[in-house]
Amino acid sequence: MHSKHLRSLLAFLIALLLLFPALPAAAAELPAPTDLTGIQNYPEAPETEAPATILMEAKTGAILYQKNMNQTYYPASITKVMTALLTIENCSLDETVTFSYRATHELEPGSSSIARTEGEELSVRDCLYALLFSSANEVAQALAEHVSGSIEDFAVLMNQKAKELGCKNTHFTNPSGLNDENHTTTPYDMALIMRAAIQEPSYLDIYSTTSYTIPATNKNKDSLPIAQKHGLLKSGPNHYEYAVAGKTGYTVIAGHTLVTYAAKNNMDLICVTMGCDSSDSQYSTTRTLFEYGFNNYTMYNIAETDTNFQTNNALLEDDSFLGSSLLSLSVSSDSWIILPNAVPFASLQSEFSWASGDSGTDTLATVTYSYSGIQVGSADLTVSMDATETFPYAETSAAAFSSSTSLDGIRFRLEQLSLRTILLVLVILVLLILVLITVFRRMARKKRRALYRKRSNRGRSRRKQKKF
Structure with a gap:
């Protein structure tokens, strides 16, 4: 030829x-959640202080415990788990975030901040540490604008992602969790959001340490040390040895909210508590449920078993x-x-x-x-x-x-x-x-x-x- x-x-x-x-x-999709709380030989569930809570195994999606898991609550700063997830999915950690006037000024008095000013620049990596450790609200707003161009467009993206993850009763209006009567979610939905976040190596890398230093910037010649606030993650009376990652939240309207991920013996547990009157009650509930899960359930690898x-x-x-x-x-x-x-x-x-x-x-x-x-x-x-x-x-x-x-x-x-x-x-x-x-x-x-x-x-x- x-x-x-x-x-x-x-x-x-x-x-x-x-x-x-x-x-x-x-497709590397996670299994759909399954409620095991009605199964025969279900282990006796503990009493918990939180008004609403859930314990979910992340690999399987199995719900091991729940109380009012589909009741809507104001999430406060555990909202920032979604903000971090969308930032990691849409940005390189080395990108530069420039703080706008709106990001640094449209904040509630007394809300969490690391004192950034208009025109100041930080890397996405630095912003994520400030977001998850210091719960900095101006950082949440700056990241939202960096990802979507505006806080409103970022809220649309948040709700789209929530729907994609299978959330049933979630509606976000901002990236920080600041008070808004239309900004609500449930323990079940927050467990799904946390389940997605822990699939991201960059998200878990942040929790490999309990402290971080924000470097000097174009507007600030001094560096800023920050530390983890989550009681189960940091050293102290509430420390829990199997806790890996998590986020605290609090406003007067929301009360105390908490989402935590712990791992032991191939078991990846996520616990969400909402509407608590005190940080002590949310930590005690979370610890009790983690111990309940680790002690009463066994993970089986299907290919091996x-x-x-x-x-x-x-x-x-x-x-x-x-x-x-x-x-x-x-x-x-x-x-x-x-x-x-x-x-x-x-x-x-x-x-x-x-x-x-x-x-x-x-x-x-x-x-x-x-x-x-x-x-x-x-x-x-x-x-x-x-x-x-x-x-x-x-x-x-x-x-x-x-x-x-x-x-x-x-x-x-x-x-x-x-x-x-x-x-x-x-x-x-x-x-x-x-x-x-x-x-x-x-x-x-x-x-x-x-x-x-x-x-x-x-x-x-x-x-x-x-x-x-």
Whole structure:
């Protein structure tokens, strides 16, 4: 084939490859929250002082304890967890934030501040420390303007993010949590916001220390040391050794509010308290609930615990579908279930189902676990070439394989994968042929040039001989 035709074929294949839909990447979505407070063998819940509170396990979304979790309250400065999350998602930590007149002047008298002035500049990193440690309200407003251009537009972004996270009863009007009758949320919604925040490494990095120094700026020649205010995080009588991150809040209208994240033995607990009369009551409630969770529940890694995933079987043993035993289904090592200590993993019922062809992810099937009729967790299964982590579909009910719709879904994905692979191979082959043609042509040119030089030299020699 002529190289011109090969180049045309290559262009066509590349265009086809780009137009052909790729297998979507696995979504790193967190499991939807599940209320386990009604499960059989539910451990006896403690008495708590907070009017409204929730204890949620972050990996699984399991609600282990709740009191008025969907009641709306004024959040005060725990609002700043959302402000920090949106800042981290939309900015580089090294960007420069310039404080406006509005950011530094439109504040309630006596509200938290680090005394910044109009035109002053700080990095996003410095601002986040001031936001979360000192609860500085002018910093919250400066970050809002930096991210969205105005405080009002940032509030729109906050509410969009809240809806995206599954918040049910949240409406934010400002980035700081200063008093506003329309600025409300719930313990449940704040747990979801904190759950999203702790997925961000930059957010957790801030809590690797309990003190920080704001450097000198263009408007202030002196540096400013600041320290963590959260009693469970800093040293002192309320310190809790497993606490990792959190935010305090207080206004006269809101009372004391608190959101805290603690980690122990693969368990990531989030506790939110709202409407407390004192900081002591919010700290005692939070500590009591953390101890309740860590002492009465156990985390199970599905890939390690469910022995069904440790066998090596083909996708269908009779080979009638795939015609090959190379493919298998594997479960992610990040799939977890949390259960009361009195409920063994072996007592769970599991149900296997194929994913539909239009699910929008690379999940081929899902196994769902339940206990006494209550769903306690699930794991997505994807195609794997690793024989060490496979799912024994042969042990699932026959009904799971009888649905033509489900089988069409998995066929669609595998056909999609095969066609893209074929196209990619063809592109590589055409490129290789073009390279070889180019190499051979260069070699041929060199030979022709060498032959031409040789003939030219012979001609000159003959002409010289005739002269003599």
